[in-house]
Amino acid sequence: xxxxxxxxxxxxxxxxxxxxxxxxxxxxxxxxxxxxxxxxxxxxxxxxxxxxxxxxxxxxxxxxxxxxxxxxxxxxxxxxxxxxxxxxxxxxxxxxxxxxxxxxxxxxxxxxxxxxxxxxxxxxxxxxxxxxxxxxxxxxxxxxxxxxxxxxxxxxxxxxxxxxxxxxxxxxxxxxxxxxxxxxxxxxxxxxxxxxxxxxxxxxxxxxxxxxxxxxxxxxxxxxxxxxxxxxxxxxxxxxxxxxxxxxxxxxxxxxxxxxxxxxxxxxxxxxxxxxxxxxxxxxxxxxxxxxxxxxxxxxxxxxxxxxxxxxxxxxxxxxxxxxxxxxxxxxxxxxxxxxxxxxxxxxxxxxxxxxxxxxxxxxxxxxxxxxxxxxxxxxxxxxxxxxxxxxxxxxxxxxxxxxxxxxxxxxx
Numbered sequence: 173x174x175x176x177x178x179x180x181x182x183x184x185x186x187x188x189x190x191x192x193x194x195x196x197x198x199x200x201x202x203x204x205x206x207x208x209x210x211x212x213x214x215x216x217x218x219x220x221x222x223x224x225x226x227x228x229x230x231x232x233x234x235x236x237x238x239x240x241x242x243x244x245x246x247x248x249x250x251x252x253x254x255x256x257x258x259x260x261x262x263x264x265x266x267x268x269x270x271x272x273x274x275x276x277x278x279x280x281x282x283x284x285x286x287x288x289x290x291x292x293x294x295x296x297x298x299x300x301x302x303x304x305x306x307x308x309x310x311x312x313x314x315x316x317x318x319x320x321x322x323x324x325x326x327x328x329x330x331x332x333x334x335x336x337x338x339x340x341x342x343x344x345x346x347x348x349x350x351x352x353x354x355x356x357x358x359x360x361x362x363x364x365x366x367x368x369x370x371x372x373x374x375x376x377x378x379x380x381x382x383x384x385x386x387x388x389x390x391x392x393x394x395x396x397x398x399x400x401x402x403x404x405x406x407x408x409x410x411x412x413x414x415x416x417x418x419x420x421x422x423x424x425x426x427x428x429x430x431x432x433x434x435x436x437x438x439x440x441x442x443x444x445x446x447x448x449x450x451x452x453x454x455x456x457x458x459x460x461x462x463x464x465x466x467x468x469x470x471x472x473x474x475x476x477x478x479x480x481x482x483x484x485x486x487x488x489x490x491x492x493x494x495x496x497x498x499x500x501x502x503x504x505x506x507x508x509x510x511x512x513x514x515x516x517x518x519x520x521x522x523x524x525x526x527x528x529x530x531x532x533x534x535x536x537x538x539x540x541x542x543x544x545x546x547x548x549x550x551x552x553x554x555x556x557x558x559x560x561x562x563x564x565x566x567x568x569x570x571x572x573x574x575x576x577x578x579x580x581x582x583x584x585x
Contacts, residue, residue: 201258
């Protein structure tokens with residue numbers, strides 16, 4: 173059950189000039205479902221990405237990093253991305269690396285490009301061999317049906333336990349030129365990106381130099397996909413990619429110190445936040461969308477540390493599922509977050525507009541019926557004021573329900 177998930181009209185997903193998308197049903201894990209996606213890029217595009225920090229990262233993540241580095245050195249550029257669902261190709265050792273490489277080689281052969289110009293991505297079950305022959309057999313169909321308008325189908329093709337496809341699109345004016353941005357994401361469980369099972373692909377038609385793209389993707393990830401959690405588990409396959417096709421008439425952006433970059437950065441960040449929040453809204457078994465804001469900290473790191481302690485707490489999350497204002501659990505999570513010099517007698521806690529705790533203790537005028545009123549909402553904000561500085565951080569999470577256990581217990585069946 174997705175929480176206030178916005179309706180998605182495929183016609184509102186704008187094509188991005190220089191980018192085409194095609195899909196296939198290759199029976200990677202289950203029949204009669206889209207499970208292979210190919211994204212083709214015209215020559216001249218620039219690509220940048222951030223990836224999981226999990227040391228057991230999947231074979232395609234390792235190969236993506238290598239191919240991006242090779243393309244930076246050669247200057248040739250990435251020309252295609254290939255994604256399969258149903259199998260993560262993680263925990264597969266040397267055979268998994270060979271299968272990822274074979275996938276790139278086959279797509280390169282069919283598309284007439286170099287294998288190093290292909291970036292592979294996988295998502296699904298860990299510790300199982302990738303059925304690479306099925307994947308390779310699906311590539312011709314994916315190439316054959318490529319279209320610039322296939323963003324909705326692309327969003328469907330990367331789903332695993334997602335209940336709905338996740339996509340968003342914008343058009344904006346920069347210096348009088350129209351710039352188009354469209355992106356897709358997937359994920360519903362094993363979500364606590366730290367790279368940045370979650371994938372995100374966002375393309376726009378502005379021209380951006382490689383050094384600027386490398387800065388942009390980190391900036392955007394830290395304010396979007398790195399601010400979500402469903403269960404606190406960092407996947408082996410997390411990847412977020414930015415694609416600049418360079419087909420807009422806007423002059424190329426080659427510096428981060430320009431108004432054009434600032435405008436583009438804000439637009440890309442906003443769209444990435446939308447895609448990231450869609451993952452939380454469709455979290456496995458989620459019934460409530462929760463925003464956690466921590467303010468008044470010494471630095472960003474401690475604000476995020478406290479926010480994630482709250483967002484990861486099973487006791488906090490189950491209380492929200494039950495609409496039970498057992499809000500001492502939030503104070504406990506703040507206390508064990510690991511900030512050793514935290515002055516608890518300076519902390520205020522709000523639940524939406526309701527002041528719950530002040531100066532580290534229960535606010536005298538707080539009434540449980542006020543907390544109950546907020547807890548029954550489908551969208552809730554937890555606000556923590558630390559009273560020790562000016563830093564702040566926001567993350568997005570969801571509650572923890574019976575369905576989360578059922579979905580993950582039955583995931584492979």
